[in-house]
Structures are given as structure tokens and as C-alpha cells.
Amino acid sequence: MSTLTPQPPPDLVALQQLVARAQAGDDSVLPELKACLAKHPELWHYCGDIAQGAIEALLNLVAGKDLLVRESVLLRMDEIRKTLAGPTPTPLETLLIDRIVVSWLQTAFCDLQHVSSSQEHHRRRLDSAHRRYLQAIKALATVKKLLAKPPTLLQISPFQRPEPMRGRGRGREHGLVAVEN
Amino acid sequence: MPWLVRTGYRYYYRSRKVLGRGITTYVGAGDVADQAAAEDARRRAERQARRTARRAEEVYHDAADASVHALSAPSDTLFRAVLLTSDYRQHSRGPWRKRRVHPDPPAAT
Numbered sequence: 001m002s003t004l005t006p007q008p009p010p011d012l013v014a015l016q017q018l019v020a021r022a023q024a025g026d027d028s029v030l031p032e033l034k035a036c037l038a039k040h041p042e043l044w045h046y047c048g049d050i051a052q053g054a055i056e057a058l059l060n061l062v063a064g065k066d067l068l069v070r071e072s073v074l075l076r077m078d079e080i081r082k083t084l085a086g087p088t089p090t091p092l093e094t095l096l097i098d099r100i101v102v103s104w105l106q107t108a109f110c111d112l113q114h115v116s117s118s119q120e121h122h123r124r125r126l127d128s129a130h131r132r133y134l135q136a137i138k139a140l141a142t143v144k145k146l147l148a149k150p151p152t153l154l155q156i157s158p159f160q161r162p163e164p165m166r167g168r169g170r171g172r173e174h175g176l177v178a179v180e181n
Numbered sequence: 182m183p184w185l186v187r188t189g190y191r192y193y194y195r196s197r198k199v200l201g202r203g204i205t206t207y208v209g210a211g212d213v214a215d216q217a218a219a220e221d222a223r224r225r226a227e228r229q230a231r232r233t234a235r236r237a238e239e240v241y242h243d244a245a246d247a248s249v250h251a252l253s254a255p256s257d258t259l260f261r262a263v264l265l266t267s268d269y270r271q272h273s274r275g276p277w278r279k280r281r282v283h284p285d286p287p288a289a290t
Contacts (some may be wrong), residue, residue, distance in 0.1 A: 008255065012258065015262060019261045019262050019265065022265045023261065023270075023271065030265065030266060034266045037259075037262055037263070047252065047256050047259065050248065050252045053248050054245070054248040054249045054251070054252055057248045057249075058245050060245075061242065092259060092260060095259060096260065098256075099252055099253075102249055102252060103249070106245070121239075125242070125246070132253065135253075139260050142277060143264075146264065146277055
């Protein structure tokens, strides 16, 4: 059996250390962190390679030598990617979508195994895969919510006005509603 | 041992556990014993083959699991790095929040 996981680039360790320091409250590493992300695009390629290797390993388990099943699963994965990606996904969104697709495939396979033979280790695998799937979805939702680009003037409709919001707190603004194209 | 030899004759016994206690049952001697022993050996070989196939399958499962798991750490690192450099902070492993930029305090008069 061949090893599908590529070797991690050395800059990944440095990036992990910078992230750990920044999360601990050390804001002085932020410029270095930004520079590291900008100078090392191979980190994104590395994650893409791992995702591709994971998909190959799972496809071998799911489909085996059945080409019809293999192609059907690949089409379904592309459909999921297109649905989640939108028109212009960022590199981070693309990476997280790959993670969702991989987790979805693994969860589906573990679910099939658990249904066919209700053994304890199959149930544990299914729980672990499902948990990873939900984490991946949550990460993408967080990125889409926090890092979404603000709507342009062309996207804002001058003809729609929201109902006046009642109560305190968020949502008291009365303004124009952004409309997606 | 399933076979017991007494006075030159071989007798076949089956042992099993019931409620944690071992129980031995006499099967027979001669042809009956031979048939029972052959059937038990066949079942044992089938169980062993199933166990071997399951272990071989588990090796492939573990490899696929490892490759999926290998994606989590670096993708999580990049996810955190992008959010941190976009002025977000994760409060106590909870939600991510935008950093607050406090205005400079007014000069003392």
C-alpha cells in the first residue's frame, strides 16, 4: 500500500508556531504571520495535495474497481464543491470546501459500513467522521460569515426597504437591503 | 483439548462457556466424533478467514482515516492564520470576534 500523504513543508511548522503565539495574545507576530501567508503559497498546495490523496484513498474503499460508482461519487463531489464555492471562492474557502467534501465521503462510507454490520468499531469510526464533517462545515460557515466581501453598490437594490426593526440591540439599522445577483 | 483417549479409544468433547463458566459436552466416538471434529475445524478456519479479511480491510480503513486526519491540522492552521491576520480573535475556544480598536484617551488638561 503506497503512502498518499505528502511530506509537510518546513514552513508549516513555523506557521503553526506563529498562529499559536498569536492566539496566546502576542500581537507582535501578526506582521510576520501575514508575511508568512503571502510568501508561502505552497502551504495551500500542500493541503490541496493531502485532500486529493485522502479522496483517492476513500474512493478506493468506496468504489474499489467499480468505475461507475467511482465516477458517480466524483460527480457528486463536484456538485457539492460548486454548490458551496459560489462564483469566486478564496483559497481558504476552496481548502475548507475540499475538507468538507473529504469528510462527507468518509462519513457516507462509514455510515454504509455501520448499517451493514452494527459493530462497535464501525460506530466509533462513524462518530469520528461525522464530528470531523460538522467541524469542516462550521469552519466554512465562519469564514463565509466573517470574511465575506461587502456588497457593491450595483448589488444593492434602491427599491427595497426593510420593515422597521423593533426592540433593542442589533438590527436597529434602517437601510437598504443588499440583494445577491 | 477436544479429544480424550481412554483405554485405547478416542472420545470427542466440545467445550463452551456459559455465563462465564466452562461447560464440556460429550459428543461421541468413532465416525460421529470424526465428523464433529471436521465440522469444528471447518468453522474455526472460516472464523479465522473472516478475521483475517476484516483485519486487512481495517488496514485500508486506517490508511484512509490517517490521510483524512492529516488534512485537519494544516487546514486548521491556515484557517486560524487567515482569521487572525484579518483582525479576528477566538474568545476562549468559542466564537471568533473582531478586534476592538480602542480610541486614544483624551489628553489630560
